[in-house]
Amino acid sequence: MTEAATRPFATATDTGTGVLQTFVTAGPSTIVADISVAQGGLDLGPDPHELVAAGLATCTSQTLRLYANRKNWEITAMHVEVFSHFEADVTPHERFERVITIEGNLNDEQMERLFEIAEKCPIHKLLTNGARVVTTVGGEG
Secondary structure (H helix, E strand, O other): OOOOOOOOOEEEEEOOOOOOOEEEEEOOEEEEEOOOHHHOOOOOOOOHHHHHHHHHHHHHHHHHHHHHHHHOOEEEEEEEEEEEEEOOOOOOOEEEEEEEEEEEEOOHHHHHHHHHHHOOOHHHHHHHHOOOOOOOOOOOO
């Protein structure tokens, strides 16, 4: 091994019940992930696409908040929505649509800068630049 064992960023453990219910642990929290009833699940939690969209929404909000705080800009409310669309005739097929609503004592230049900063969110960069996934086989459990 090249480094000491650390806590993984995320784990997914099949619940052993239902169709595709999974316990997802990310950081200190555990939630149930599932698929919709129409897809054969019980809709007990977000599906994998919703989890990715949540990561983009969260990262965007946190990136904007950090930047505004550093500049001492007053944001009184912020809301980020992310929609996922599959487009078979376009490559890449997946398209995320992000809607950012910001309220506060901000001028037009500050608002424009915040929308530029949203493009620098690390998850935005990960999704637009791509990532490598390396898979290895774990030990017996």
